Amino acid sequence: MKLKRFSSVLLGLSLGASLATSAMAEQSLQDVMKARGLTEKDVLSAAKIYTPTGGRDEYLAFSSGGQSGHVIVYGIPSMRILKYIGVFTPEPWQGYGFDDESKAVLRQGGNDDMEIQWGDTHHPAFSETEGEYNGKYLFINDKANPRIAVIDLHDFETKQIVGNPFFKSTHGGAFVTPNTEYVMDAAQYAAPISNDFVPLSEFNDKYRGGLTYWKFDMKKGKIQPEKSFTFEMPPYSQDLSDAGKFVSMGWGFTNSFCSERYVGGVEKGRPPFEAGCSQKDTDFLHVTNWQKAAELVNSGKIGSKVNGSTLISIDEAVANDLMFLVPEPKSPHGVDVSPDGSHIIVSGKLDSHTWVYGWDKIKNAIDNKKFEGTDDYGIPIIAMKDALKTQVQVGLGPLHTQYDSKECVVYTSIYVDSMVTKWNYCTGKVLDQLHIHYNIGHLMSMEGDSASPDGKYLVALNKLAIDRFNPVGPLHPQNHQLIDISGDKMKLVADMPIPLGEPHYVAAIKADKLKPVVRYKSGWDSRADKRSPYKTRAGREKVVRKDGVVHVYGTVIRSHITPEIIEVEEGETVSIHLTNLERAQDETHGFAIYDENVQLSIEPGKTVSTTFVAEKPGVYPYYCTEFCSALHLEMQGYLLVKPKGYVAKEGKIQEGQAYTKADYNKQVKTNTDTQAVINSVVGFITSHNYKDFPEVVALVEDATDQLGFADGAKKKSEAFAADGDYQNATLWAGQHWQYQVKTADMGLRAKTFLEEHGAVKVESK
Ligand code: RUQ
Ligand code: CUA
Secondary structure (H helix, E strand, C coil), X not given: CHHHHHHHHHHHXXXXXXXXXXXXXXXXXXXXHHHHCCCHHHHHHHHXXXXXXXXXXXXXXXXXXXXXXXXXXXXXXXXXXXXXXXXXXXXXXXCECCCHHHHHHHHXXXXXXXXXXXXXXXXXXXXXXCCEEEEEEEEEEECCCCEEEEEECCCCEEEEEEECCCCCCECCCCEECCCCCEXXXXXXXXXXXXXXXXXHHHHHHHEEEEEEEEEEECCCCEECHHHCEEEEECCCCEEEEEECCHHHCCEEEXXXXXXXXXXXXXXXXXXXXXHHCCCCCEEEEEEEEHHHHHHHHHCXXXXXXXXXXEEECHHHHHHCCCEEEEEEECCEEEEEECCCCCEEEXXXXXXXXXXXXXXHHHHHHHHCCCCCEEXXXXXXXXXXXXXXXXXXXXXXXXXXXXXXXCCCEEEEEECCCCEEEEEECCCCEEEEEEECCXXXXXXXXXXXXXXXXXXXXXEEEECCCCCXXXXXXXXXXXXXXXXXXXXXXXXXXXXEEECCCCCXXXXXXXXXXXXXXXXXXXXXXXXXXXXXXXXXXXXXXXXXXXXXXXXXXXXXXXXXXXXXXXXXXXXXXXXXXXXXXXXXXXXXXXXXXXXXXXXXXXXXXXXXXXXXXXXXXXXXXXXXXXXCCCCHHHCEEEEEEECCCCCCCCCCCCCCCCCXXXXXXXXXXXXXXXXXXXXHHHHHHHCECHHHCHHHHHHHHHHHHHHHHHHHHHHHHHHHHHCCCHHHHHHHHHHHHHHHXXXXXXXXXXXXXXXXXXXXXXXXX
């Protein structure tokens, strides 16, 4: 009832406020509720998630973007989308898949050099240290073209993609072991390990499933394929996985949904897949010992190089006690290990129960070699009664389970009944049920996959939105629903449409664990995480023809692109390298060229390249795509592709405007006045303790830079004026003023910041 009291306090407060301000015709909370048809419960829900302007979220959620190939980042509880991260699909806003550096990432893990342009992302997972999210990396798998991607959370960029050498699809990834020693990724649809044609009649012998343990190097932030290994598994359609922790440390769990090994064929009069894959009452949970396997592989005792990677055959796994099977409910989906590693919960889509296994029981059976037999491939099977603790009736079509901060309390998504069931896996009791809209798939609690889940909120990832939002055509948005799980009863708080799909799974981390940078070291190749060989400093821009390539070393800064004119000959290969000279936060510049499929995103400090063949003679305007300053539209230039053998005609560029001495003097006067404003702002800043505010220090550095450029322009204008060339003198004086304006702009921002943050006067020396 605490919540109720809170809401009346809220109402009381706002009533008081409305009385005080009624003279200003401000509406009261009651007026708004009446006008919008809101109940007290609605207002309470709103208060739980409303984040005032400028406010921050407690958690950041990283959602799979499904077949969009992206990752979606949003805040919890506000449910505001913050970013789409390009992972397996080009994303022009980020220049991802358009600059040379990111194209190289996107091409990794491709099949037979074919550039795959999309991915089917399923399960994001954070890197962990001792079972806790450490905020460093995020992994996500591509189901369609079996790959795993590594996203660096220090800049939210995709840095590596690795392709699976054995599988033709993966679903059981990404799941990490407690210290991110390995990233698990299991196959889904069985296929030949070789890349050639094998008839379905050889399914049992030649088609295989499997589970890859990708070795991860936390220091380098890279998966190491040469140190990774894969378990060959029977063609049972492996599904999800999870890693053991604490008591079950060193072990992994992977289920399967078609141990019937059915191959379909309605065209030939055979029953369809759905029937063939759901005949048996149970499927198999695969239990693998990765720690021991790693030792044996590293010492060269097992594993052979197949397709350039290490494969542990079924026979080797059996001979070395590395793989066991446990019967699990019909057509299972999720397999979820408890935070302490002691229990494993599996749900069968065609069973209304969740099955709770005890690791102690499974381990005991393994240690005592207590098996009920083997499967057709010789893998030992642990009897159900020797592994199972309890079965709990939770509803029709249970899929996934998430753990609460409260001991033994879990939440299971119920697909068919469109419900979340809260239950206790120690007592086997159902505690609460909540209807959601519609057909929930995964669900996620805060830091729910870590060794110490936070509880608090639960997000339901629903497969259908149907009538929840304003209609936008036959393709609906996805719907994530936020549920408050802080009390005994679950409370549905909000719907969030996601216009990218299908978001299979999401993981949420405490926001304060993330410390992303706001700028790169200057001249940085962000994808390779090192200084770019094409880093260019202000004033060092140049064009170099080398090995048949025209290299343009350019820079961008408010509000110009250097060079402003690039001249090449038809047929030449052009490689444009641009460095963003800005140090100011959020001063990203874009770079687009007409008709060349070029769109770069150049964040402060970044260096990116684009390489293309200038095939057709013509005029190709280029420009900055981010509205970066008042003169953003002027941030432009021309790529001139001259016909082969073109000879320039004599002639000077005629400007549309002629300037006189009077124009020059007028501009100089303006500049002098502007300088006075700058001086007063600088006086304010330096007379306060601005050095105590890193944000202001950055602004001051940036302003000083701009003022440095201003000096150069001023000298040029004065030189032209001395020569009596008032045309160029006036234009350069104008440029001087541009730099001054930018300096003043940053100075004023800094001054406002100081005023708003209570800066104090310091003694001037
Ligand atoms: S899936 S709705 Cu994880 Cu790909 Cu379960
Ligand atoms: Cu830079 Cu617009």
